[in-house]
Amino acid sequence: MPNPTVFLDRDGTIIVDVGYLGDPEQVEFLPNAAQSIKNLKDDFKFQVIVISNQSGIARGIITEQQVVSVNDKVNDLLESEGVSIDSFYFCPHHPDFSPEEKCDCRKPSPQMVLQASKDFDVDLSKSYFVGDKASDVECGLNAGLKSILLSSEYVDNEINILQKHGKSPNFVARNFLEAYNFIVSDFTEEKV
Ligand SMILES: [Mg+2]
Secondary structure (H helix, E strand, C coil), rough: CCCEEECCCCCCCCCCCCCCCCCCCCCCCCCHHHHHHHHHHHHHCEEEEEEEEEECCEEEECHHHHHHHHHHHHHHHHHCCCCCCCEEECCCCCCCCCCCCCCCCCCCCCCCHHHHHHHECCHHHCCCECCCCHHHHHHHHCCCEEEEEEECHHHHHHHHHHHHHHCCCEEECCCCCHHHHHHHHHHHHHHH
């Protein structure tokens, strides 16, 4: 049976966004993110998959291996809580820095979600996307997911971008715990 899945942005959503993070030692979870991921998996049997734009690679600021090391560190820390992310997908491109390399993966494209959906037999109709940028919400909506915008200091800007594109999130959450609560209540209501 296809699996309900929560897709998460990484930087600014589950860990602190320090900008082009390449050092695993700088991984720091945002409040309630680790516990909520654990609850989503343990209590509601969601798959949890990270979908991330990592244009620092195209920009030459960080390497692909560094991104993998940071992702591994995220899972090392989660594993100490008895949980892990099922998989990490990232786009290494940026149109200004890698124009010769055709990219159809960078969010807001839904390509990474759709790829993950094939790889992990995802039930898109019972799945969610959580992120802190307009591109996250659009990626989720483009893949047919309910999409949650996490508030940040730039939330007004992100909502403006979405409005210009005629899109709006299904929910705006002040923090990860609110996003978690929205998902759980929406998911359990749908099941009834
Ligand atoms: Mg982000």
